[in-house]
Amino acid sequence: MLPILAIAAWSGTGKTTLLKQLIPLLKEKGVRPGLIKHTHHDMDIDIPGKDSYELRKAGADQVLVASQQRWALMTETPHNRTIDFNFLISRMDKRSLDLILVEGFKDEPIPRIVLCRDRSEEEIKELLDEHVIAVASDCSLDVSVPLLDLNDPTAIAGFIVQWLKECP
Template sequence: MQLIGLAGWSGAGKTTLLTRLIPCLGRRGVAVSTLKHAHHRFDVDTPGKDSWAHRQAGARQVLVASATRWALMTENREGPEPDLRFLLSRLSPVDLVIIEGFKRDTHPKIEVHRAANGKPWLHPEDPQIAAVASDVPPPGDLPWVPLDDVEAAADLVQRFAADAAAWRD
């Protein structure tokens, strides 16, 4: 399973780029899964649902299933936040996993940058960044594609995910 991360500050366009990359890569025959880091306390369940009541009663895991999808929720009340390798091990095999966020973790990444955000570039401080997708050319000599060129971004993702395959092993 190949993987690549998209790293950047909030508002840089990571999710927008990712939601354009998934169908583009799909048209190329690449099966994609994603792993998204949530920065805030989040919940995929809501009060009033049976699954929510199960978790509130103390169930460690709740699996909700229907004809169209299933979701496994695992409570992590006592433990530390799970690390990236553990989370990746929970995914079913696919051709490519694209990681959104986890910018401080050590894994191969493409930096997503938007000049209007006024945020600093990540790549000068992060040696794991192999390339950049941005609305302006980056400083330095990293490979770069325009942020709105999804075909070029897909080429970049495929190239660097293949080069990064050894990280997962």
């Protein structure tokens, strides 16, 4: 099974900023990461006026747009009350990846690194459970898992590579 690792934190902590730094560092170390990002916002990756957008708005429940450089599948899910995380994972091409990074989904029972910036220890404890493999913070915390420097993405990437080597 392909390893899955979430980066979880409260909104505004810097999950995307850290991932933008981690992904190229992991690639430099030979790790091919995929990414699933959770958002609470209504989002649309298509552009009004483009054929794919117009065809989807005409009623197609799925639209796959493909070019030589990339492809994207858009699926309408107006009747889904919740996101099926396992279904999303199953859409990832496991043959071309070494790791699936996940931004958010802090309630899923998957390994995660929790980020903490300017939070009290009581607030960070709300995110700590048996699935947390490390905490990355810019302050001193008393935690029972490795404490990583949130401002040192190279060290965090090294921790992830070591974790991958130890994954069953």
